[in-house]
Amino acid sequence: xxxxxxxxxxxASEIREILKLTQQPEIISFAGGLxxxxxxxxxxxxxxxxxxxxxxxxxxxxxxxxxxxxPLREHIAKRMGKMNIxxxxxxxxxxxxxxxxxxxSGKVFLDPDDIVICESPSYLGAINAFKAYxxxxxxxxxxxxxxxxxxxxxxxxxNENVKFIYVIPDFQNPSGKTWSLERRKGLLxxxxxxxxxxxxxxxxxxxxxxxxxLPALKSMDDDGRVVFLGTFSKTFAxxxxxxxxxxxxxxxxxxxxxxxxxxxxxxxxxxxELSVYLDDYSLDDHIDKIISVYKKRRNLMLDTMKESFPQxxxxxxxxxxxxxxxxxxxxxxxxxxxxxxxxxKVAFVPGGSFFPNSDTRNTMRLNFSNMNEENIVxxxxxxxxxxxxxx
Amino acid sequence: xxxxxxxxxxxASEIREILKLTQQPEIISFAGGLxxxxxxxxxxxxxxxxxxxxxxxxxxxxxxxxxxxxPLREHIAKRMGKMNIxxxxxxxxxxxxxxxxxxxSGKVFLDPDDIVICESPSYLGAINAFKAYxxxxxxxxxxxxxxxxxxxxxxxxxNENVKFIYVIPDFQNPSGKTWSLERRKGLLxxxxxxxxxxxxxxxxxxxxxxxxxLPALKSMDDDGRVVFLGTFSKTFAxxxxxxxxxxxxxxxxxxxxxxxxxxxxxxxxxxxELSVYLDDYSLDDHIDKIISVYKKRRNLMLDTMKESFPQxxxxxxxxxxxxxxxxxxxxxxxxxxxxxxxxxKVAFVPGGSFFPNSDTRNTMRLNFSNMNEENIVxxxxxxxxxxxxxx
Numbered sequence: 001x002x003x004x005x006x007x008x009x010x011x012a013s014e015i016r017e018i019l020k021l022t023q024q025p026e027i028i029s030f031a032g033g034l035x036x037x038x039x040x041x042x043x044x045x046x047x048x049x050x051x052x053x054x055x056x057x058x059x060x061x062x063x064x065x066x067x068x069x070x071p072l073r074e075h076i077a078k079r080m081g082k083m084n085i086x087x088x089x090x091x092x093x094x095x096x097x098x099x100x101x102x103x104x105s106g107k108v109f110l111d112p113d114d115i116v117i118c119e120s121p122s123y124l125g126a127i128n129a130f131k132a133y134x135x136x137x138x139x140x141x142x143x144x145x146x147x148x149x150x151x152x153x154x155x156x157x158x159n160e161n162v163k164f165i166y167v168i169p170d171f172q173n174p175s176g177k178t179w180s181l182e183r184r185k186g187l188l189x190x191x192x193x194x195x196x197x198x199x200x201x202x203x204x205x206x207x208x209x210x211x212x213x214l215p216a217l218k219s220m221d222d223d224g225r226v227v228f229l230g231t232f233s234k235t236f237a238x239x240x241x242x243x244x245x246x247x248x249x250x251x252x253x254x255x256x257x258x259x260x261x262x263x264x265x266x267x268x269x270x271x272x273e274l275s276v277y278l279d280d281y282s283l284d285d286h287i288d289k290i291i292s293v294y295k296k297r298r299n300l301m302l303d304t305m306k307e308s309f310p311q312x313x314x315x316x317x318x319x320x321x322x323x324x325x326x327x328x329x330x331x332x333x334x335x336x337x338x339x340x341x342x343x344x345k346v347a348f349v350p351g352g353s354f355f356p357n358s359d360t361r362n363t364m365r366l367n368f369s370n371m372n373e374e375n376i377v378x379x380x381x382x383x384x385x386x387x388x389x390x391x
Numbered sequence: 392x393x394x395x396x397x398x399x400x401x402x403a404s405e406i407r408e409i410l411k412l413t414q415q416p417e418i419i420s421f422a423g424g425l426x427x428x429x430x431x432x433x434x435x436x437x438x439x440x441x442x443x444x445x446x447x448x449x450x451x452x453x454x455x456x457x458x459x460x461x462p463l464r465e466h467i468a469k470r471m472g473k474m475n476i477x478x479x480x481x482x483x484x485x486x487x488x489x490x491x492x493x494x495x496s497g498k499v500f501l502d503p504d505d506i507v508i509c510e511s512p513s514y515l516g517a518i519n520a521f522k523a524y525x526x527x528x529x530x531x532x533x534x535x536x537x538x539x540x541x542x543x544x545x546x547x548x549x550n551e552n553v554k555f556i557y558v559i560p561d562f563q564n565p566s567g568k569t570w571s572l573e574r575r576k577g578l579l580x581x582x583x584x585x586x587x588x589x590x591x592x593x594x595x596x597x598x599x600x601x602x603x604x605l606p607a608l609k610s611m612d613d614d615g616r617v618v619f620l621g622t623f624s625k626t627f628a629x630x631x632x633x634x635x636x637x638x639x640x641x642x643x644x645x646x647x648x649x650x651x652x653x654x655x656x657x658x659x660x661x662x663x664e665l666s667v668y669l670d671d672y673s674l675d676d677h678i679d680k681i682i683s684v685y686k687k688r689r690n691l692m693l694d695t696m697k698e699s700f701p702q703x704x705x706x707x708x709x710x711x712x713x714x715x716x717x718x719x720x721x722x723x724x725x726x727x728x729x730x731x732x733x734x735x736k737v738a739f740v741p742g743g744s745f746f747p748n749s750d751t752r753n754t755m756r757l758n759f760s761n762m763n764e765e766n767i768v769x770x771x772x773x774x775x776x777x778x779x780x781x782x
Contacts, residue, residue, distance in 0.1 A: 042448035057433035061628035096654040128652040237452035239659030263487040268630030
């Protein structure tokens with residue numbers, strides 16, 4: 001049996017495999033990027049799903065257009081407006097989570113050996129999605145304010161066939177870093193200078209626990225070179241699999257064509273359920289609730305890390321999002337550490353998979369949204385003890 | 392802005408564009424492949440969706456495994472068993488409709504210029520899905536019993552890089568043809584002789600209105616070379632977007648990896664809703680209802696065609712499925728006819744798009760599942776009049 005060449009590059013996502021290991025209920029897992037299920041608006045969804053079945057039952061069970069359910073596209077366009085992104089519903093394509101927006105970005109732009117420029121480290125799921133199109137990656141170093149723009153420009157000059165720059169400017173996964181306004185503007189200037197597309201992935205932008213909101217790249221995009229990927233997975237619920245692509249009309253048409261061949265459309269039912277929820281309830285109020293819980297969890301994790309992690313562990317305080325990124329002394333291999341951690345009933349994601357090219361073994365990503373406060377304290381202490389033992 | 396090479400081959404699906412045209416309620420449309428919405432089990436789904444939210448609410452809103460919800464995989468494995476296909480739940484991957492199974496088949500197997508062998512004509516959605524991987528197509532002629540096996544073998548011998556043979560053995564879309572047992576066995580022998588994969592697409596197999604059920608290729612597959620694609624879109628409801636891939640474990644793992652990068656997983660909610668429906672109700676009873684309605688509609692369409700179509704219009708009687716395929720004299724261009732038909736408030740799909748290579752203009756596909764009996768009679772008479780005028 002002969003598979004396509006792309007299959008040689010692909011391996012099962014390490015996060016997914018780790019998540020399987022950590023599904024035993026007694027494990028305290030900081031591994032996934034799962035939202036807190038106790039915050040899901042289950043009662044409201046009960047009302048909403050009844051309403052959808054009763055009022056829109058037949059159309060919710062029928063095929064519908066590839067672009068998505070228009071009232072939901074309108075809701076999203078309005079939310080984009082709040083972020084100063086000018087978009088009509090026609091600039092929105094509903095996708096099955098933003099993971100599908102990543103896959104489609106690969107499909108629309110990438111030929112074998114084309115270059116994707118990304119932050120170092122970058123989101124594992126995006127790396128895997130793009131890899132399926134046999135691209136190569138160039139990682140650009142970052143400091144606390146985002147990509148170092150001189151490095152970015154050098155990387156562009158050193159490489160032919162750069163197709164797009166992939167970034168997560170707000171509470172980056174996995175590093176937790178947020179780009180400064182200056183860097184955002186600088187990135188747009190460089191993209192314009194070299195006529196490159198930017199894929200802006202923004203799953204956590206609305207989950208800010210401190211500091212000032214910064215404008216999305218797409219809100220400053222005056223010539224249609226930014227593709228914005230959004231999702232309701234972190235602000236509402238991932239189980240419905242609803243995300244979106246926002247892009248200028250002509251470019252969005254390419255994504256729509258790709259969606260037709262890939263899965264025709266996202267669930268008619270889920271789209272209507274979410275749309276009616278947005279009609280009847282305030283997502284902003286719901287997000288406020290999420291923020292207040294996650295902020296506490298973040299603070300508690302940081303406080304406990306301060307107490308129990310060895311001084312050699314370095315990390316920045318993320319102003320939002322779901323993750324704390326830890327850099328350890330080079331003597332520590334976090335893949336090996338993970339085996340010991342699972343024995344101690346605590347889990348994290350070893351950082352290596354977030355670097356598409358380099359072989360970095362001394363980092364880990366910790367998620368603080370999914371575990372309750374008690375488990376955060378117990379789990380971080382266990383991890384601290386393990387780290388102390390290693391040093 | 393530079394797109395990938397694959398985008399040069401891709402154009403918006405003609406069916407989808409036509410469906411948009413025909414969304415005006417006054418048009419009698421035989422164009423889509425839509426099931427009859429009045430048959431959707433809306434009342435049962437109301438009960439089921441309440442039950443899922445109340446009993447499984449948090450997990451239905453949370454991320455879950457890429458492979459799919461295990462109880463649903465078990466249900467599907469059991470249904471496969473009824474078709475004499477030996478499968479455990481581990482041989483089933485839940486996809487977002489069988490369209491996604493088609494896309495993944497392209498992703499797993501196809502490099503640029505690889506060859507896909509298909510029936511002539513073949514399913515437009517499959518052609519579009521595979522085209523995204525820059526393959527080429529070789530069409531094999533069919534008679535009333537399926538592919539002509541001598542032509543198939545010659546096509547294999549004439550071409551390098553044949554990756555798989557794509558077939559719809561039951562009530563083929565668009566031709567309505569069903570492969571004989573002998574041809575099925577012959578296809579499997581040829582696939583074995585040349586060590587080729589078969590992608591068996593079976594969206595309508597359970598919708599048989601007359602004649603004997605014939606064994607699926609997968610049920611006779613003794614060395615794991617058949618990938619079976621199934622869906623609940625035609626037997627339950629397409630709006631949930633639930634299909635599946637059934638393949639041997641090692642091969643299925645490739646599809647699972649591809650699914651991870653493409654959209655992580657299919658809706659946790661939809662999977663649980665369907666699974667609880669299958670726990671609590673009889674899908675077989677529901678399918679019996681669908682069959683009795685569609686059979687009447689098919690018969691009525693055939694009777695009306697007999698009365699009002701010109702004798703030069705040729706078609707076979709499909710034993711199941713959703714479509715009647717019509718071959719017209721070569722003087723008729725159905726794309727041009729379609730414009731006149733829409734003026735007369737009736738629609739169909741011009742057959743040209745079902746031929747990946749050849750430029751066949753004198754065919755059309757008629758769907759009989761979506762329109763009620765009154766509209767079938769009115770619409771077919773209008774179409775008959777148009778055809779009479781053309782000849």
